[in-house]
Amino acid sequence: MSSTKHTLFEEVSAVFERACHEKDFALAEHLLSALETIARRQKDERQLDLAYLVLAASFEEGEVSLEYTPSRH
Numbered sequence: 227m228s229s230t231k232h233t234l235f236e237e238v239s240a241v242f243e244r245a246c247h248e249k250d251f252a253l254a255e256h257l258l259s260a261l262e263t264i265a266r267r268q269k270d271e272r273q274l275d276l277a278y279l280v281l282a283a284s285f286e287e288g289e290v291s292l293e294y295t296p297s298r299h
Contacts, residue, residue: 234264235261235264235265235268235273238257238260238261238264239261239276239277241257242254242257242258242261242277242280243280245257246280246281246283246284247284249284251284254281254284258277258281261274261277262274
């Protein structure tokens with residue numbers, strides 16, 4: 227069993243991405259709100275860029291994967 231720890235943002239992002247891929251936009255909207263709240267608390271709203279890209283791509287034919295790597299300052 228793997229002991230890989232994921233952040234709350236990463237876990238919510240994974241569910242958000244799945245909701246977008248499955249075209250469940252009602253759920254995706256709530257999850258995006260949660261991601262926005264987490265990003266504001268962490269004072270790193272740049273991580274939302276990928277979430278918005280995933281949402282936009284889900285309206286089109288293409289699929290985009292959400293993988294965020296926080297920058298180290």
